[in-house]
Amino acid sequence: MSDLAPVLDHLDRSIDQSLERLFSLLRIKSISTDPAFSSDCREAAEWLVEDLKSIGFEASVRDTAGHPMVVAHHEGEGPHVLFYGHYDVQPVDPLDLWNDDPFSPSVKEIEPGRKAIIGRGAADDKGQLMTFVEACRAYKAVHGKMPCRISILFEGEEESGSPSLKPFLEANAAELTADFALVCDTGMWDRETPAVCVGLRGLVGEEITIHAADRDLHSGEFGGAAANPITILARALAAIHDENGRVSIPGFYDGVEETPENILKSWAGLGETAESFLNPIGLAKPFGEQDRSVLELVWARPTAEVNGITGGYTGAGFKTVIAAKASAKVSFRLVHKQDPDKIRAAFRAFIEARIPADCSVEFHKHGGGPAFQLDYNMPLVVKAQGVLTEEWSKPAVAVAMGGSIPIVGDFRRMLGMESLLVGFGLSDDRIHSPNEKYDLTSFHRGQRSWARILDVLSK
Template identity: 45%
Template sequence: MTLDTLLAAIDADHDKAVARLMEWLRIPSISAQPQHAADCVAAAEWIRDDLASMGFTASLRQTPRHPVVVATHPGTNADAPRLLYYGHYDVQPADPFELWASPPFEPVLVEGPHGKRVVARGAVDDKGNSMTWIEAMRAWCKVAGGPPCPVVAVIEGEEEVGSQSLPAFLRAHREELKADVAVISDTGMWNIATPAITTQLRGNTHLQVDIKASSRDLHSGMYGGSARNAVNLLASIMGDLHDANGRIRLPGFYDDVKEATPAQRAAWQALDFSEHDYLRDIGLSIPVGEKDRGALERLWARPTADITGMWGGYTGAGSKTVIASEAHAKVSFRLVPGQDPQRIVGCFEAFVRERLPADCQASFTVFGTSEGIEVPTDSRFIRAAQAALADEYGVPPAMIGCGGSIPVVSQLKEILGLDTVLMGFGLEDDQVHSPNEKFEMRCLLGGTRSHARMLARLGA
C-alpha cells in the first residue's frame, strides 16, 4: 500500500464523507439543554457505530451526565506510538433561530468563495473537525486493514458545558487510555491556504464579585449625597482594573508571566497579521490592551482581565430612582502558561477588598479555572504534524497561539501525562457558536488527507 493509494481512496470517498458528516449534524446534541439529553445519546451512538463499522472496538461509557464514546484499534504496527484522539459530539444551543439562513439541524451545502460549505450547528465545532481524523481512520482501515499506529479515541458529550464529567472519567480509565501523545482537531488554520498547529492556549479564571452596601435600596432624593451607592462603588473598583497603558493593576498579577522569546516574536511578525482588518470585521477600529505589546503577543501570550457582565439597582423599563444596596460583576481572566489560577483569584479578592469601605462587604464565587498551556514544539509528534501539513498544503504550517481555552488539553497533561498535537481545520469566518456556523468542504478534505499523512509518518 502506498500513500498515493491511500490519498486516492480519500478523494474517491469524499462525497460519502460529506454525507456522513451531514447525517451526524442532523442530531441536535445540545449538551446544555436537558430536553436534548436523548439526542446526546443518539449522537454518541451514531459515532460509536460508525467507528465500530471500520473495525474499532467501540462502546458507550456512562457518566453522571452524557456518555463518553471510547474506541480502540490495535493498528497494524504494534511498535508504533499509541495515539489518543479526542473530540466532542455535543454542540452549542442554536438560539437565536431567526438569524439562521436555514434550520440549524437541517444541514445544507451551499456555495462559498472556497467552494462548497456545510451550514449547521456543530459544523466546525466539533463534528466537522472531528470527522477529519475519523475519515482518515476509515481510509486506513479500508486500504490497509487498520491505522498504522495503535489508536484510542475518546469522544465526549460535555465539552460545551465545561467537560464536568471528563476529569473523573480520565482518572477512572487511566490505564485503558494510556498513550504516547494526544491529537485534537478543535482549532483552526491560519487561513484557507495555510495550515496551522496551535502551540499555546490561554487558560481562564471566571468569577463573580458581589458588593453589599446599605441594608436595602434607598430613595435617591432622601439618601443621595450621604449613603453609599453599591453600583457606583463597584464601577469605581472595576474601572481601576487597568492603568492608562492597559496593564492590569492586580498586585503580583504579572509575577509568573514569561516573556515571549525573540524567535516567537519574529514568527508572529512573519504572519503579517492586520489588527486593523481584525477589528474592522467586528465594527471596531481602535485596539486596547498593553500599549507596548504587538497584537498577536497580546492575543496569544499576555493575560487579560475583562468584565463580562455587571448589574445592580433597577434595570427594568422606565425609571426608578433608587440607590442600589447591592452590585454584581462577572470577571474573566485569560491566563498564560505559568500563572496559577487560584493565585489570581486571591490577587483579585485582595484588589477588591483593598478598595472596599469599612461598612461594605464583598463575596466571591469562582465558576471555573484552567491553566494556560504551552505545547513543546521539538517533539517527534509535532515534527510529524508539521511535515504532514507541509506535504498536503505546499507551505509550512503556521505555529500559532490561541487566545481561548481548551480545558481538556490541561486535563490530558495533568491526569494522563500527555502532550497534545492541536491540528485543526476551522477558519476565522466559520461563525463558531453563532448562527450560520459552517465548515468548508475543502477543509474537511484537506484535514482528512493531513491526518492520513501524519499517521503514515508516525507508523512508518
C-alpha cells in the same frame, strides 16, 4: 512516502463515500443541552461505534450520568495516541434564520469555486472528527493495519459543559492514557494556511459585591456623607489597569513568559493589524498593553475584564438613591504558568484593600483553570507543522487561542498527556449560529492532513 502515497490516493477517490458517511451522522439531532434529544445523542454514539467497528476498532458505548461516551481502540506499532472529539451539537435556534433544514446536510457553492458542507455540526465537531476517522479508514483499507496504536474518545456533552467528562476520565484513566492526545476542535489561520495550536488561555471568574448602608438611601438626605458602593466599586475596578493597559494587581504577571522572537515574527507575517482585527467590530485602537501586537494580546498575554456591573436603580425614569450594594463580574484570561488560585487570592486582596472600614465585600467564585502551553519547539509540534506544510503548500503556523478547551488541561492534569491541537475549521464557519458550514476543502484535505500526521508519528 511509499506507505503514505496510496493512502492519500484512496482518500481522494473516496471523498463521495466519506461525504455520505458524514451526512448520515449530521442528520442525527444530537443536541446535548435539551433533554428532548437524549435519544438522538445516544443514536449518534451508537452510529459512531458501528462505524468504528467497521474499520476494525474495538468500540463501545459507555454510559455516564449524562450522555454516553464512545471509546474505541485499535492495535498498532509505534506510539499510542488518543484522539478526542465530540458528537453533540448546539441547538439550532433561531430556526427561521436557517436557509435550509439544519439536519438535512448538503454541499453548496457559497462563492465561485468554493463549496461547503451546510448543516448543524458540520464544523463543530462532526466534520472535524470524521476527518480523523476517514484517515484511519483509508490506512486500514490500503495497508490492512493502522500506522500506530490508536484510541478514540468521543463525548456527547461538550456543548453543555462536559459534566460527565472528568468523572469518566478519572474512572477510566488507565485505559485512556496514551503517549499523547490529538484534538481536532480548532482551526486554520485562513483558507490556505494550516495551523497547530500550542497555547490556550486559562480562566478565573469572580463575582464581587460591596455592601455599604443597610438600605438604599435618599441621595439628597445622605449624599456627601454616606459611602456609595457604586463609587467604591468603580474606583476599585478602574485601578485594575494602569495608564499603559497593564494589570496592576500585585503578582499578576508571575509565571507569564515572553513569547519567542521567532514566533512573534511568524505572527507578524500573518498580516493581522490592529485595524484589520478591530475595524470589523467598529473599533480601531487596541485597549490592552500598549507595546504588544494585537495577536500577542489575544494569544499570549493575560487579561482582566469587567463583564458586568449592577447597582442602584436601573429601571425606566430616574430615582435618586444611594444604593446599599453594588456588584461586578470580573474574568481573567491566563497564560503560560499563571496560577489560577494565586490570581484569585491576589484579586480579592486588591479589592479588599480598597473597601472602607465600615463597608464590606463578599466574593463568589465562578470557576477557573490554568492555561495550556506547549513548547514551540516540541518535536511533536515541529513534525505536525512539517507535514501540514507539505499538504497545504503554505507554511503551517504555530498559533495560540484566546479561549479555552478544558479537556486539554484535563488530559495534562489527570492523564499526564500533552495534546496536539490541529483542526481545519475557519473563522466564517458560523459555529453555534444558523447556517453552520464546513468547507469541502477543509473536510477533504483535513483527512489527508491527519493521514500525513499519523504517518510521520509512526516513523
